[in-house]
Amino acid sequence: MPGVCSKRAPSTKRPTSGSKPLHKPMLSLTFARRPLYRLTFVAGVVTTCIVLISCVLWYQSRQFVEWQIKEHLRGLVRISAELFTGEELDQVRDESDTPKAVYRDLVERLYGIMLADNRIDSAYLMRRTDDPSALVFIADAEALLTFEEQDKSGDGTLDETERIPLPGEFYDATDVPMMQGPAFEGTVTDEDFVIDQWGRTISGYAPIFRSDGSVAGILGIDVQDRDYRELTERLFPSALLLLLLLLGLIGGFYVAFIFMERRRKLLEQLENERAGMLQLVMHEVGEPVTMLNWMLESLESKPTEAELREQLPHMKTATAWLQRIYNALLRADRAGKTAARDGHPSKPTPLRTVLKELHAQVAPELAERSQELQMRIEDDPSVAVDRELIMGVLRELIANASAFSPQGASIRLQVELRGRHWVQIEVSDKGCGIPRKDLQRIFQRFTRGSNAARMKPVGTGLGLFVVHEVVTRARGRISVSSREGKGTTVTVVLPRG
Structure with missing residues (x-):
């Protein structure tokens, strides 16, 4: 296939030692990387955001509900403590005081507090001892219940969770920091839920004062965590949390899939390029190498001068063939670097001048096949591309159109303006066309249409x-539209200069 940068006959000169070897692997996926990276990045960001938002909402809902419960408890226990006096608490010391009317009165008031708010699980009075981590019970709201009412399991016995503590019984407050001092100083609640023999609860405490202002004991009110769970579920349902996490998981799998798919396509492309390179070596390089070997063998038999003159053109043809393949590979390896360096020239390139020079170059070659180049240019636009590069691009497209068109065909080159910032160049032919299955990879290295060998047996x-x-x-x-057997149109859109 003709090169992009030169249309001169291939040189028969052997590559010098200063020539750059083709030592780097050649990839052709640069045109697909940016959209893929952008898509993968967006998917990763969305996944991360979904997971983070889910966790934050879940945590904030729990914090809000806990704050609401604590505020409710503080207000309730503060008001309820006003129903008791320190002098009443001082009259109940141990189990022997249970027959006293004051004891019964304390229990009934505690029970009334429970009935007033169905969220309260228990209410009790306690006093401190010489050991800050040990308190003693004064009264419990359920102390006057019958045995049958206390036996909630109905097994005829009272287990540790059903038995009501009596006055004077000790309570270990080692794991309840608020009961070891702060509860006797002001209204407080537990920092978190506490697990004891009565279940998982959060409690509020308020001091009960004597008439002289000293503290006789505390009122404690427990709320079971079922209210906490219900409020949390109502504010931020578990189903919503699971849905958000599921979306995050799906997003994560999608990101992984994108990376794996990209890797698969990259490996597939590398394999295609490897196969193309192998085919090029076997088909294109094999014939001139065979020709050279045959001629070298003939030279070993000491040929005459006339035989040497006869073989010399064939040797030049073989070396020129190899040189052409080498040049094509070298141009492909350098194309990206040259375009990156020269893709933004300091001055624009007028297309009318380029096309005039191009027509003069290709007309003799087209005439050999009785073909003609029809050109139409709108105005005199300039493009922001180096002169040699745009000349090479158009020469390559015309050479392809000629090679894959029959004798006597016409090739059309049309230049139009696209808005204020773009120039569109179309090269059309009525040749053999490109099969639909080959269009997707027609711009990849070592790729030719599956029907190309019928029209042009030699090509890289x-x-x-x-x-x-x-x-x-x-x-x-750049884009290609083609119908097999009908022809091909290559459209190039470049920025105006």
Whole structure:
């Protein structure tokens, strides 16, 4: 396939030692990386945001409900403590005081507090001892219940969770910091839920004062965590949390899938390029190497001068063949670098002048096949691409159109303006066309249409790849529309100069 940067006959000169070897792997996925990276990044950000928002909402809902319960408890226990006096508490010391009317009166008032708010699980009075971590019971709201009422399990016995503590019984407050001092100083609540023999509860405490202002004991009110769970569920349902986490999980799997799919396509592309390179070596390089070997063998038999003159053109043809393949590979390897360096020239390139020079170059070659180039240009636009690069791009497209068109065909080159910032160039032919299955990868390295060998047996599959690299790195776009047997149109859109 003709090269992009030169249309001169291949040189028969052997590559010098200063020539750059083709030592780097060649990839052709640069045109797909940015959208893929952008999509993967967006998916990762969305997934992370969903998970973080779910966790924050769940945590904030729990904190809000806990604050609401604590506020309710503080207000309730503060008001309820006003129903008791320190002198009444001082009259109840141990189990022997249970027959006293004051004891019964204390219990009934505690029970009334429980009945007034169905969220209260228990209410009790306690006093401190010489040991800050040990308190003693004064009265419990359920102390006057019958045995049957206390036996909630109905098994005829009272277990540790059913038995009501009697006055004077000790309570270990080691794991309840608020009961070891703060509760006797002001209205407080537990920092978190406490687990004891009565279940998982959060409690509020308020001191009960004597008439002289000293503290005789505390009132404690417990709220079971069922209210906490119900309020949390109402504010932020578990189903919603699971849904958000599920969305985050799906997003994570999607990101993983994108990466795996990208890796699969990259490996597939590398395999295609490896196969293309192998095919190029076997098909294109094999024949001239065979020709050279045959001629070298003939030289070993000491040929005459006439035989040498006869073999010399064949040797030149073989070396020129190899040189052409080497040059095509070298151009493909350098195309990206050249385009990146020259894709933004300091001055614009007028297309009318380029097309005039191009027509003069290709007309003799087209005439050999009885073909003609029809050109139509709107106005005199300039493009922001180096002169040699745009000349090479158009020469390659015309050479392809000629190679895959029959004798006597016409090739059309049309230049139009697209708005104020773009120039569109179309090269059309009525040749063999490109099969639909090949269009998707026609700009990849070593890629030729599956029907290309019928029209052009010799080709490297690098021409359109180089054209694509030059155009895209010059901030342009290139596309192909084709119907097999009907012809092909290559459209190049470049920024105006």
